[in-house]
Amino acid sequence: MDKTKIKCKLCGMHYSEDEMSEEHYPARSVGNEDIIALDIVKMIDSFQSEEMRNDVLKKISAGESADNILGDIFDTKLSKSIYPAGRTARTLCRKCNTFLGKYDAAYLKFFSLDGEPKKIKGFKESTKLQIIKSIFGKFLSVPEAKNEEFDFLDFLNNEVETKYSGKWKLYFIKRDLSTDLLGLNDIGTGKATFDEGIVYELSDDRFIFNLMNFEKHSCFSMTNIFDILNKNYVLVKGAGNDGGYHAQILMSRLFQYTDENVYG
Numbered sequence: 001m002d003k004t005k006i007k008c009k010l011c012g013m014h015y016s017e018d019e020m021s022e023e024h025y026p027a028r029s030v031g032n033e034d035i036i037a038l039d040i041v042k043m044i045d046s047f048q049s050e051e052m053r054n055d056v057l058k059k060i061s062a063g064e065s066a067d068n069i070l071g072d073i074f075d076t077k078l079s080k081s082i083y084p085a086g087r088t089a090r091t092l093c094r095k096c097n098t099f100l101g102k103y104d105a106a107y108l109k110f111f112s113l114d115g116e117p118k119k120i121k122g123f124k125e126s127t128k129l130q131i132i133k134s135i136f137g138k139f140l141s142v143p144e145a146k147n148e149e150f151d152f153l154d155f156l157n158n159e160v161e162t163k164y165s166g167k168w169k170l171y172f173i174k175r176d177l178s179t180d181l182l183g184l185n186d187i188g189t190g191k192a193t194f195d196e197g198i199v200y201e202l203s204d205d206r207f208i209f210n211l212m213n214f215e216k217h218s219c220f221s222m223t224n225i226f227d228i229l230n231k232n233y234v235l236v237k238g239a240g241n242d243g244g245y246h247a248q249i250l251m252s253r254l255f256q257y258t259d260e261n262v263y264g
């Protein structure tokens, strides 16, 4: 095998780097544009800093609302643009990227309607399957999963395939305040390892998805993506009191990030 070639994660063919496309994960239209990283180290420092405190007090006494002040601090002091063009990966060839784009168009409809069961139930089954395939497809580009040989490629490649019976389960939740630290949507990707197996995470502005090779722990309430094929499904909102997989993956990323910044 030619070492300079990259294997497309969907069709398995090898291409040179410039024949690969920039795949957005998640799709650009669902929040993957100019991604801002919250600088967690700076945040901890800032909240302990006298200068910041005086600055905030001055603004409060000048009659500025707390919301405004906090928003301003996040925008100007604590966030930095890490992916100005959105987060992409060279994981798919152009043909496969275009092919999956059809599924992404279906997902955008789901996203725009907030996944509300009452509205989604009116969708055609073929559209619902495209939504499901779009999300499975996005996991092909998650960096933490780059060495994973997924068994759902045939399910994705065959547009009319309705069944997937491989080992991966895909669950999701609708974001709310319980899922987002300080109300900031973090749309990073991640991975966590449990005794039972592996959990990958991918999220966009409205939903958090976990792909895992075991049945989810019953204590974590999430919606199975295949449930959207049913006439009625329950859309789980929020991560629950324990924060679910999202909290564990987010915390491990923050600690990794902090370590890199402090000791790196």
Ligand SMILES: [Zn+2]
Residues within 6 Å of the ligand: 008, 009, 010, 011, 012, 013, 092, 093, 094, 095, 096, 097
């Ligand atoms: Zn391909």
